[in-house]
Amino acid sequence: MRLYLGILASWLALTRIATSVHTLKHRQSNETDYQIADGPLMTKWTETVGTNPWPEYPRPRLQRPNWKNLNGVWRYRNTVKGSDASPPFGERLEEAVLVPFCLESALSAGVGGTRRIWSWYQTSFDVPSSWPIGNKVLLNFGAVDYEATIFVNGQKAGSHVGGYFEFSIDVTDYLSASGTNELLVYTYDPTDMDDIQIPIGKQTLSRGGMIWYTPCSGIWQTVWLESTPPEYISKLDLTADMDGKVVMTVHSSTDSTDIPYGITVHELGSTDAKATANGTSGIPFTFNVPSPELWTPDSPTLYNITIKYGSDTIQSYTGFRTVSRGLVGNIQRPLLNGKFVFPFGTLDQGYWPDGIYTPPSVEAMRYDLEVLKSVGYNMVRKHIKVEPALFYRACDEMGLLVIQDMPSLRPDLPVPGGGCGIIRLDPKAQFEFDRQLMLMVEQLKSYPSIFTWTIYNEEWGQATSPPWPEYRLTEMVRRSDPTRLIIAVSGWTDHGAGDYDDNHHYSTPQCGTPFWSRQGGGYDSAYDTSRIGIQGEFGGLGTRVEFEHSWFKDWDEQTAYELANSTAVWNYRAHDLLVQLRDQVELFACSGGVWTQTTDVQGEVNGMMTYDREIVRMDVQMWKEDIRALYDAAARRTNESLATVCTESEGV
Incomplete structure (x- = not known):
């Protein structure tokens, strides 16, 4: 307590972080009439x-x-x-x-x-x-x-x-x-x-x-634009597991199923072949790479792959890792390479004040991830958005696990005849949601960093009466990609499908706990012991910021689930919640968490950083220690389980 009172005092003295303010000036090209428009807020990029x-x-x-x-x-x-x-x-x-x-x-x-x-x-x-x-x-x-x-x-x-x-x-x-x-x-x-x-x-x-x-x-x-031979590789499906087994399907532009191709696997930065193989287009092909270095958040090793298909040559890459679930000490846990990994990350919405959905540059996009990685986060929940491919490549390179959400349907529709919106599903929307869910899985399923799919978020566009679509959709996703875990419903309303029991609770966590909470207009049930317990969203703490760092220039439009009067108090309150989550790891069945959120977004001022990425709210040392404490608590639970197993085995 004394330590954090000291931290609080130091932060109270530094509530205003010195930053450089980037004044927007119109720029006009010599060749066009393009110019940046006036906007509420810009970034240094x-x-x-x-x-x-x-x-x-x-x-x-x-x-x-x-x-x-x-x-x-x-x-x-x-x-x-x-x-x-x-x-x-x-x-x-x-x-x-x-x-x-x-x-x-x-x-x-x-x-x-x-x-x-x-x-x-x-x-x-x-x-x-x-x-x-x-x-x-x-x-x-x-x-x-x-x-x-x-x-x-x-x-x-x-x-x-x-x-x-x-x-x-x-x-x-x-x-x-x-x-x-x-x-x-x-x-x-x-x-x-x-x-x-x-x-x-x-x-x-x-x-x-x-x-x-x-x-x-x-x-x-x-x-x-790109140039391809008349027959070319139109799609590549690729997984590589912890035992060195690679499963690859080369799809042909002509749907051919009998065209041979050659594969060469290289270590990054080397032209020496680690493995070679030959397959046939249109059908899954399996081969083995001896003794690969495994992909983990601490050591995100990647391998380059060259594929020659007739006159077409492409470059790709992969990482060797296996995602699964299993009992560790009689508790369902997410496993990476056969070991319990505690995924802890932020709700990452991917909004930008100058580009909205599009980061101003790859450098800017990577900056967010680098800030998260620097304090020890090992995961991001990509929240109801699909990013450019280079985002997933960056996560692969940095060692950030990704929970990938399906972009939601709107959660409400106008009441017939007027009035406020109500939560309901337009029956015509279900087919298109299903189709696009599979587009997402097929497009992203070969990136090593993605370890979990999320189908529904907080009942948005989810049918409100049986038969519950998440059961059918969970199986549909599983057939397309059996190599990852699935959150059928993040938050509520959860009917028991998928690999996770996912709780949302602002501001305090209730992760893998044997008690109930009122949230989202009803009660979430206590933790379902047949699935993995994860805190899908919590935190949501914010501070109001000076208008030069804010999307809205009105104090009343700067909001959060809970507001602190200063950055110092924000850190103090965050420490309190992180300790609560650690307690739930130690006492109950908590197996992962998602803190809201990476950055402020428009009127929400509850990010690790402000919307313009100029102010980092985190007391870096405190956050490093608290995140490490979560991983250490999970490791102790694993070690205790292993010790119990050894003792029982010796007794038998």
Whole structure:
């Protein structure tokens, strides 16, 4: 107690952290009329974005050498419903827009507001003359929210539905012989307009309250071209376990099931082959790598993989690890490589004041993860959002476990005839939710860092009467990916499906405990001993911040589940909650926790950092010690269990 009174006193003397304030200035390119728009808040990366953002190769698990980034300044027009029937071919659209930033963001050029529901994008491109003649040209999108229709040189080339998922279109047959090609993209993003119910996470056009945020419309991840042979690898599924077993499926663009391919596994930074093998496309192929170094949060070892499929050569990577669950001392635990690992991380929402859904740069995106890793967090819960592929690569490299949420349906729909919203599921929404859930799993299931899927969050879009869909969806996810654990319902209403009993309780934890709590309009049951106990959300402590670091310039709009008067008191209160969680590890069946949250988000001021990432609230030494104490408590429970097993074995 004396120690923390001392910490409290020191923090009371330092309630204002000195930071550099980045003043926003309009920047105009010599070549375009693009400029950053005025916005409520910026970051230290805003002014470094330039007009060629996100230049990195965007798909680290399936890389090819011949590619061209199309990010940059495009043209834009806000439009009306149904206008995709009359594409503006050959016109110069009125406004500049920076791709790949949400239309509502300052970095996009601020063409936004919050109702960019129907939009046209326009740009032009040429195909590099160095690319092999006779190859195909693919046009790739990291993500477009929500529906996208693609036109190349006056012809419709393809379309896609789903705001979080990558897609590719073969545009070879639409290319111009003259070399210059016109690209138009029509987007439709209703968010939560009228009674529409689609996967949107926390985006909203008009809903009040602290947990709903500015929507992200249009192109919000990298757009790029690539050159491929006529038959090429369209998808790669890859898992590698703790015993060195690799299971790989190479999917062909022509759905061929009899084309041989060669595999070479390298250690990072080495050209020496650690293992080689040969498989056949379209079916799972298994081979073994001798004595691999395992992937763990403390030692996130990765291996490069080269695959040669006919004339197509791709680069990929993997990490060797096994995720499972099992009894440790008669308590269900999450296991990594056969050992109980205590996953402890933050609710990571991935919102940015300047880019909304899109970080200003890879450097900025990695900064958040580096801050978390620096105090000992070994996990993030990616909360009802899917990130760019380079986010998961960063987690793979840093050793951060990922609980990956499915982006939720909106939790309420207007009452017929008017009135407040009620929690109910539009029956038409279930099919699309199911389809996009599987898109998410299929897109992300080969990243080593992801160890758990979450299907539903706090009843949002979850059916309110039997048959409970989470049972069916849990089995559907399990069939697609049997290598990970599943949270069927994070928070409430939990009907017993999945691997976890997941409790949300602000501000105090109730993790794996034999008592009840009132939350979410009803009672959560006491811990279900047949599943893993995890504190899916807790904390939510905040402090109000000076307006130069705040999205809202009104004190009353800075909110949290609990507010402290200073950063010092915030740390004191956080220590109290972390000690409570440690007690629940030591006394009960707590097997992991998620602290709310990584950063402030718009009106929520309860982050490890402010929304602009300028102020880190954490007393770093205290947080390091408290997080380490959680891991130590979990290790003691494991050691006690092993000692009991040994004693019982000797007795037999």
